[in-house]
Each structure stands twice: as C-alpha cells, then as structure tokens.
Amino acid sequence: MRAVAIAAAAAAAKARRISGRLHATSSVRQYSIMISPHLKNITLTHSDSSIYSDDRSRPYGQPLAVPWSANQIRFAKARGSDVRPGNVIERKGKVYQVVKAQHSTQGRGGAIIQVELRDVDSGNKVNERFRTDEIVEKVFVEAKSFTYLYTDEESDSVVLMEPNTFVQLDVPKHLFGDSLAYLKDDITVSVELFNDRAMSASVPKRVTCTVVEAQVPMKGMGATPHTKKVLLDNGITVQVPPHVITGDKLLIDTTDNSYISRA
Template structure:
C-alpha cells in the first residue's frame, strides 16, 4: 500500500489505521505555540460506521488505500439508506447516507454522484460542487445596511440554512456550494 505524509490527508481519502479501514471526514492542521504541528483527523470506520478523532504529527506517515471513482445516479432515500444506480451497468446498490457527509442535505433525485470505491466497496460519495435551490425564507433587509457589508440568514427549500446578500428574497432561486452551504450566485433563467 502506498504511504503518504499525515499532513496530506484530505476528506474523502481512505486510510488503513490499526488494521482497519477508515475514511477521512475532516482534517485540520494545528500549530501549537511550542512543539511540532499536528494534524487532527475525524474519520469513520468503514466496517462499523463508528467515528473516531485521531492526531498525527505532520511528519508521520499513513497508509492510503487506492480508490476507484465511478458515477452513479441518485434514485431515492429510505431512512438513512440511499439507493444509487450504476450509470454503466444499471445495477442498483444501497449505501449509508453518512458516506455523503454534511452534503447529504443537498441530495436531489436524479443527481449524478461520484462514488469512491475500495475493492468494489463504496467508501465516500461526492455530490456536484453546486446545486440550485429556492429560498424558502429570508430575513428582511435592515434599513441603513449597506449591500456589500453584510449577508442575512436564509432558509432554503431543503431546510438548509445559509447566508445570502441583502437583495435575495424568498422565492428566489440561488446556487449554493454543497460543501459548506455557502451562497454562490442567483440562478440564471
């Protein structure tokens, strides 16, 4: 298995640690006032689904498992289980929605997903970078608020919360990033 430095771990990577396979959910490098920098990693066990936080020195090495990417169509959800269809063979698979991470709130039927597989087993799901949704609710603009200075809270049609520019109102369709629910632009057309 190829080794990589711990500070190269990114969300979506799959590693072997203590004889088990883990998918990286979040990684953050912390540089304390004294001593060497460390990388704090939140990861999920692929077999059990349990989460764990682990720390490595940035100079430590970890074993990264090679993943294969494959496109699937998202069909529907049944509780925490997602049904996906292989775009080539039309074979359907069921996976746990936790493989999408925080982005699962943006799943839409018919959406094309990129699924990372390790030896044929789904380990992570990547949504498109942006989605278009309708603003269900937006706070009114406060008088004297300048357009450039501040965004206001809004709730999207899927229930996700985001911050939008003052000119965006309920009923508007906007483009948001699936990674962090941030506003990109007004939807065109």
Template sequence: MVKVIASGVRKGNVIEHEDGKLYVVLKAESMHPGKGTPTTTIDMRRISDGVKTVVRYKTTDAMERAFVETIMHTYLYQDGDNYVFMNPTTFEQIPLTADMVGDFAPYLQEGMECQIAMFNDGPISIEIPQRITLEITDTEPAIKNQTASSSFKPAMLSNGVRTMVPPHVTSGTRIVVDTTDGSYVERAKD
C-alpha cells in the same frame, strides 16, 4: 497500498491505521505552529463498523493509503434511512446509509451525479457537486437604506436548510449554494 505522509492525507482518502483496519478520512487539518513540531489531526471512520476516531500525527509520519476506485453514480431516491444510487453504465443500484451520506443528505437532488468511492466492491464514501442551485422559499423583506456590503439576512431554502443571503435577494429567487457549508455563493444564472 501506497505510502503517504500525514500532511498529504485528504478528505475521502482511505488509509490503513496501526490496528490494521481501513479508515476513510472525514477531515484532515495540518497545524504549523511557529515553535514546536507541525502536526496533522485526522478525523476518520472505520469502514468495517463505522466507529469514528480522531488521531494526531507529526506531518512527516508515513501512512499506508489504500487504492480506492471512484465511480460516478446518479442519485435516485431515499428509501427509509438509505439513499439509493445507480451506476449509469451497469445500471447497478447501491444503497448508502444516512451515516455515510452525512451532512450532504439535504443537498441530494434526483438525478444528481455523485462520486462514490468503492473499496473491495463496497461503497465507503461519497462526494457531491460542490455547488448546487436551490430556490429561496422564505426570507425577510429588504430594508431601505441598508448597505449591501456587509449585511446578510436569514433565508430558508427549498431543501429545508437555512442560510444567510444578501439583502437584495427575495423569496422565489434561485441561488447557488456551496454544499460544504451551505453558504450563499451567487444568484443563479438560469
């Protein structure tokens, strides 16, 4: 275990809470008001049973951070509510629950390389590539004389997620999408 201050905690870190149990950090936000004490709000999930909690700390409060091993895995397939990943060096397959995969589920593609954080030989969190390429299956046609500077239109992606794209983008176009929020980044270069 390593001591860190609350403002140094990041998404995916594993910390030991006051109750002695391990939690994986889902989101950490630091607030620095002009007047008053700066605070860090941490959304976290207990590893043992999946209970989620939100805790607020002073940014200088010390916490115990657990040592977690991050191993590259390849996504294979979905089996019911589980997502199966394989370690490319040992060929060991591990299932992750839908709750653990969370909002990343629609962006998983067969053969995608993902970082899985392991603690005591058990998976605790997953990180997928920040940008992936998807095809637009449906969008509205471009409107003439519409400026491209600030107007976006809705589009349906091949993975079933809706996003907003510039007016010049049409159905069948491959685009790069940010997996953290599903937003359009650019046209694919392939």
C-alpha cells in the same frame, strides 16, 4: 543497446512463462508482445486464436491483455506527512477516511500530524496523531459517478444508480455527512469505491436550490442590512443579499452552505 537486449530477453522469458499456461492446439506458436511504458500493461497476441483456452472464438491477432487494474496494489505505504483530507487509510484493522489533517510542532518532540478520522463502517469519528515519518497504510479508491434515486429510511441508506449499467448501489447515509440535504431527483453524485464498497460520497460543489421563505424588509427601518437569512427547499438556511425573494433559484456552494449567485 545492452539494456535494450536485456529488456527484450526478459520480455521473451515472460512470454514463455505465459505461453506455458495456455492450452495450445498448434505446434507452431508465433507470439508478439507489447509492453507499455513502466510495464503497466502487457499485451500478448498470437496468429492462431485457438490457443486461447478461455475463449476459442477470439479473432486472429486479438490481444490477451493483463490490465494494470488487475495487478494494482490496493494498499501502499505512505508517510504521515503525506496524509491529506479525503484520503482513505487502514489503521488497526479498520478503514478510515481522513476528515481533517493539521501539522503541528511539539517542542523537541518534532512535528506531528493531528488528524480527524471517520470510520467508514460506523461513521464514528476519532482523533489520532501521526509522526511525520510514521508509516501509514494508504488505500487506493476508485471514484465513480452515480445518479441519486431515493433515500431508504428503513435501511438508513441512499440508493444510487450507475448511469451506464443501471446497476444500483446502496450507500450508508452517513457517508454524505451534512451534504445529505442536497440530494434530490437525478442529481449526480461522486462515490469512492474500494473492492466495490463505498468509502465516501459527495454531492457537486455547486447546486441549484429554491427559496421557500425569505424575510421581507420592513418599511421605516434604518439602513438596509447587507445580508439576510432565507430558507431553501432542502431545509437549509443561508445568508443572501437583501434583494433575494421567495421563489428565487440560487446557486449554493455545498462545501459551506454559502450563497454564490442567482441561478
């Protein structure tokens, strides 16, 4: 009970601090306060909507909320052993995406993490070593879905559109890496953003492609090969079963350009 009383007192004190920053026209202030678990969201309501200085048209009891995203810590301390591929980190004043991370042991020197980093500005890759207990600045990013529109060769960027707001976003081509070839009209891609800036971009793991050129088995040859090469409509060559022919639509794994099945 004492802990509950202390928490209630702290909440009331915070409400008084908030109310002191509001321009009130009413001499009687009736506040109610709700605090979500872990104090991630605080909602303050008042019986008189006129106290809200930012919008006098708010209806009775409408909450004035402080979303967690507004207070979110965009950088956090992490140990080298916690670094994983796909993470975005800040190092030496630059922002990098982790491409590869491999643990290794060097005798009495202890375990280290060998990482391959990609500079999100230039696309250049560098190799670094972290001690397992080394502190790394980890960047929190927001993943959003966009629709592919076109590739702007002049600016060397890919133009995407947010499907709900129709707002366009220019993303450097190098953020897509080798998966750039899979971009086509209306494909949905995922972009990780930090302060509305693209940190990384990726296509769906599985996409449908059309075979534009396939080798035809020649009669009189020996045993039929288990696989053969075909050329897809995006210019990528993949190994497929021998029964695949020109015009077939195939389901392709974009992570390693491998054949999955007929679409």
